[in-house]
Amino acid sequence: MKPSTSFRKLRLVLVLLIAVLAFTSTAKLQSTKASSLVTGVVCTSGASPNPAFSLTAQPGYIQTPDMNTVYMWSYGSSAFQHPGPVLCVNQGDTVSITLINNLPYSLPTSLVFPGQENVLANGVLAQPDLANNSLTTSVANGDSITYSFVANKPGTFIYESGTDPKTQVTMGLFGALIVRPTMGAAFAYNRTDSRFTPAEEFLALLSEIDPYQHQAWENGTGASFNMNNYRARYWLINGRGFPDSIADNNAPWLPAQPYGALALIHEFNTTLPTSDPNYHPFPAIERFINVGTEEYPFHPHGQNGLVIGRDGNPLEGSGGEDLSMEKFAINIGPGQTWDVLFKWHDAEHYSPSNPVTSPLPDLVNLTLGMFYSGSPYLGQTEQLPPGKSTLNQCGEYYIISHNHALFQLDAFGQVMSGPITYLRIDPPTPNTCP
Ligand SMILES: [Cu+2]
Numbered sequence: 339m340k341p342s343t344s345f346r347k348l349r350l351v352l353v354l355l356i357a358v359l360a361f362t363s364t365a366k367l368q369s370t371k372a373s374s375l376v377t378g379v380v381c382t383s384g385a386s387p388n389p390a391f392s393l394t395a396q397p398g399y400i401q402t403p404d405m406n407t408v409y410m411w412s413y414g415s416s417a418f419q420h421p422g423p424v425l426c427v428n429q430g431d432t433v434s435i436t437l438i439n440n441l442p443y444s445l446p447t448s449l450v451f452p453g454q455e456n457v458l459a460n461g462v463l464a465q466p467d468l469a470n471n472s473l474t475t476s477v478a479n480g481d482s483i484t485y486s487f488v489a490n491k492p493g494t495f496i497y498e499s500g501t502d503p504k505t506q507v508t509m510g511l512f513g514a515l516i517v518r519p520t521m522g523a524a525f526a527y528n529r530t531d532s533r534f535t536p537a538e539e540f541l542a543l544l545s546e547i548d549p550y551q552h553q554a555w556e557n558g559t560g561a562s563f564n565m566n567n568y569r570a571r572y573w574l575i576n577g578r579g580f581p582d583s584i585a586d587n588n589a590p591w592l593p594a595q596p597y598g599a600l601a602l603i604h605e606f607n608t609t610l611p612t613s614d615p616n617y618h619p620f621p622a623i624e625r626f627i628n629v630g631t632e633e634y635p636f637h638p639h640g641q642n643g644l645v646i647g648r649d650g651n652p653l654e655g656s657g658g659e660d661l662s663m664e665k666f667a668i669n670i671g672p673g674q675t676w677d678v679l680f681k682w683h684d685a686e687h688y689s690p691s692n693p694v695t696s697p698l699p700d701l702v703n704l705t706l707g708m709f710y711s712g713s714p715y716l717g718q719t720e721q722l723p724p725g726k727s728t729l730n731q732c733g734e735y736y737i738i739s740h741n742h743a744l745f746q747l748d749a750f751g752q753v754m755s756g757p758i759t760y761l762r763i764d765p766p767t768p769n770t771c772p
Pocket residue numbers: 637639740742
């Protein structure tokens with residue numbers, strides 16, 4: 339018997355629908371795959387030994403995880419972005435940074451470079467500018483100024499507004515400056531023991547927002563905002579709150595917040611032959627920066643970090659002796675930068691053929707996180723209980739890292755947001771990771 343015309347129509351519609359669904363889910367998978375490798379520091383670089391940058395101080399908006407948008411001031415190479423571009427230069431470079439002042443309300447502004455010496459402003463030694471409440475030579479609204487300095491010391495540094503900083507820095511005018519040592523870009527300092535894996539270089543630029551201060555400036559009443567009432571209600575990592583913090587660099591739904599904070603690493607391994615793709619003899623590096631007003635006690639779970647530098651100074655004695663120290667929690671004070679190496683060891687090499695020695699609880703007695711693979715073993719995926727889905731991709735591990743001032747894990751009252759990210763450990767190759 340032939341199906342009726344209407345049944346055939348319905349069948350055609352269903353087939354088309356299934357085809358569309360299949361196509362869109364494949365497209366989604368591919369776009370995830372193409373962008374999921376985009377983790378780690380995104381450098382804005384210039385031509386060494388005379389890199390030149392242009393930063394435009396301007397207003398714009400960022401998105402926060404509570405579905406709010408917040409008015410900010412920030413820097414962009416052209417368009418607004420937050421935080422400002424991560425500037426990467428080499429030790430010994432003569433660095434020029436032209437600051438264009440497109441701030442609203444005819445405000446003057448400036449740039450200070452804590453840790454850099456003999457900074458010039460339009461070729462003249464930069465000076466405090468008390469008439470404009472500025473720590474350094476400022477630039478009038480609508481105008482531009484070029485600062486320059488020789489980056490003599492390697493390390494992690496801040497650049498930020500030096501004009502009315504209690505207002506302009508809290509409004510968002512800051513960014514990171516990384517100076518590569520003469521030993522090369524795989525080293526944090528001119529020490530062989532500061533070597534890291536270049537593909538595993540991460541930034542944790544920690545900041546905060548009082549939305550009422552920002553709203554006042556947005557509405558034109560910022561100049562009369564009483565800073566005695568300042569109270570941060572958002573805390574951010576690389577300009578994002580969790581879970582946006584673990585999204586890729588340049589995630590399309592965060593057009594003005596290009597920097598993710600997920601730390602994607604691989605097992606530390608010095609025992610395999612050097613030709614083996616899983617030979618992985620150098621640690622990862624996390625560069626912590628605090629541009630906020632209070633301490634941010636950051637807590638990477640799972641392993642101690644090895645603090646090798648602070649504020650652009652390697653932890654070493656006068657004779658070069660190693661004074662690095664292991665820390666379980668990294669307490670970054672306002673204005674500080676900390677350089678921290680870390681490794682992940684697969685100490686026991688547990689696997690289905692080398693199972694963990696304690697009995698695993700039954701699945702019905704467990705609450706599974708959204709990144710669980712279904713298996714406790716690295717590189718293994720197993721079926722999840724009915725009704726449970728996962729964001730795990732290839733049996734990788736996730737370890738939380740977060741600010742341990744827990745009241746700061748917040749987005750204007752929405753809890754479990756703020757400066758949280760993950761350490762992601764991918765299984766050895768070959769693997770099925772995207
Ligand atoms: Cu913790």
